[in-house]
Amino acid sequence: MNSRKRQQEALHHIATKLAFESACLLCGTSPCMPCHWPRHRGLGGGHAGWERHEWVPLCGPCHSLVDHRTGVSKAIEAQRRLAIDTLIRVTAREDY
Numbered sequence: 001m002n003s004r005k006r007q008q009e010a011l012h013h014i015a016t017k018l019a020f021e022s023a024c025l026l027c028g029t030s031p032c033m034p035c036h037w038p039r040h041r042g043l044g045g046g047h048a049g050w051e052r053h054e055w056v057p058l059c060g061p062c063h064s065l066v067d068h069r070t071g072v073s074k075a076i077e078a079q080r081r082l083a084i085d086t087l088i089r090v091t092a093r094e095d096y
Helices: 003-020 060-066 074-092
Strands: 033-036 055-058
Touching: 003 033, 003 055, 033 060, 055 060, 055 074, 060 074
Parallel strands: none
Antiparallel strands: 033 055
């Protein structure tokens, strides 16, 4: 295994542990998983890493909502847009 892959796996392990101990940035529930943000793979973000500034803690349902995995109804699209706007606002603060 190359060193870059090993480093990414170590960072992913750390991100998963930190996210599990955190509350979801959108709904406040716990446990969470690390979600790529602001560049995420669901919207063509390419390779997004696991450095601390490249992910946020989100619960499963919110992660699916932000990554556009929950369908395409107008109600879900409205929820998705609100979730993304909230993430933009929350991550713009320095203390999240």
